[in-house]
Amino acid sequence: DAKTTQPPSMDCAEGRAANLPCNHSTISGNEYVYWYRQIHSQGPQYIIHGLKNNETNEMASLIITEDRKSSTLILPHATLRDTAVYYCIVRYAGGTSYGKLTFGQGTILTVHP
Amino acid sequence: EAQVTQNPRYLITVTGKKLTVTCSQNMNHEYMSWYRQDPGLGLRQIYYSMNVEVTDKGDVPEGYKVSRKEKRNFPLILESPSPNQTSLYFCASSLGRRKGRNTEAFFGQGTRLTVV
Numbered sequence: 293d294a295k296t297t298q299p300p301s302m303d304c305a306e307g308r309a310a311n312l313p314c315n316h317s318t319i320s321g322n323e324y325v326y327w328y329r330q331i332h333s334q335g336p337q338y339i340i341h342g343l344k345n346n347e348t349n350e351m352a353s354l355i356i357t358e359d360r361k362s363s364t365l366i367l368p369h370a371t372l373r374d375t376a377v378y379y380c381i382v383r384y385a386g387g388t389s390y391g392k393l394t395f396g397q398g399t400i401l402t403v404h405p
Numbered sequence: 406e407a408q409v410t411q412n413p414r415y416l417i418t419v420t421g422k423k424l425t426v427t428c429s430q431n432m433n434h435e436y437m438s439w440y441r442q443d444p445g446l447g448l449r450q451i452y453y454s455m456n457v458e459v460t461d462k463g464d465v466p467e468g469y470k471v472s473r474k475e476k477r478n479f480p481l482i483l484e485s486p487s488p489n490q491t492s493l494y495f496c497a498s499s500l501g502r503r504k505g506r507n508t509e510a511f512f513g514q515g516t517r518l519t520v521v
Contacts, residue, residue, distance in 0.1 A: 326509070335409070335495050335512030336448070391436040391455070391499055392463065393510060395448040 296380045301400040304374075310367040312399050314380030317361040324383050325356060327365045328393070329376040336379065336395075339365065370403045377401075407432045411496050411513035418486055418520055426481045426516050428496030434511075435501040437479040441465065441492040442515075448495065454479055455501065486520040493517050 297315040304310040326341040340347055340354045347354045353366040367374055379398040409430045418424055438453035450463030454473040468490055470482040494516045500508040
């Protein structure tokens with residue numbers, strides 16, 4: 293799986309949009325971009341994923357650049373409960389290790405009142 | 406409610422005393438795996454299972470065993486625990502591949518294990 297680079301920490305004001313960047317410059321054509329988050333020491337929680345097109349669900353939006361070398365996770369109206377570690381993960385869709393998630397260090401997002 | 410359930414949530418044990426951490430999912434998922442999380446090292450996969458009776462090693466399998474006799478259960482066994490297995494453990498499950506793409510994983514709430 294391609295390596296990802298994320299800033300170690302970010303701050304955001306409550307009610308504002310949180311934009312979390314991720315660099316994955318070595319991503320290949322059949323690799324997806326996934327985002328998970330981990331609140332305190334709870335189990336990681338799936339947020340969103342995409343291949344080429346931008347994606348949106350009830351939690352967040354995912355913007356992937358045209359060359360697919362980077363992406364941004366957007367939490368449109370951050371709340372205090374969004375304070376967590378956010379992981380950007382690139383996963384290959386095939387092979388025998390298709391289920392494996394390779395977690396990096398992630399971005400610690402702190403939402404302030 | 407769809408969930409992955411791990412037990413126990415907290416466990417303190419002594420070196421060499423065999424223990425089992427249970428994991429159960431109610432979503433009929435094919436793929437299950439175990440991760441451990443340590444400060445500075447992140448989450449690392451221990452073992453995984455692609456279906457019943459199919460298991461394989463992840464990145465850090467030494468000192469662990471698993472079994473997958475039923476689709477819903479995937480216990481993690483420490484035959485002779487040592488202090489370096491003190492960690493936070495997570496079980497995860499997913500549907501596996503569908504139409505060439507991976508599906509999202511659901512994680513349990515974690516088991517904090519201390520081996521003294």
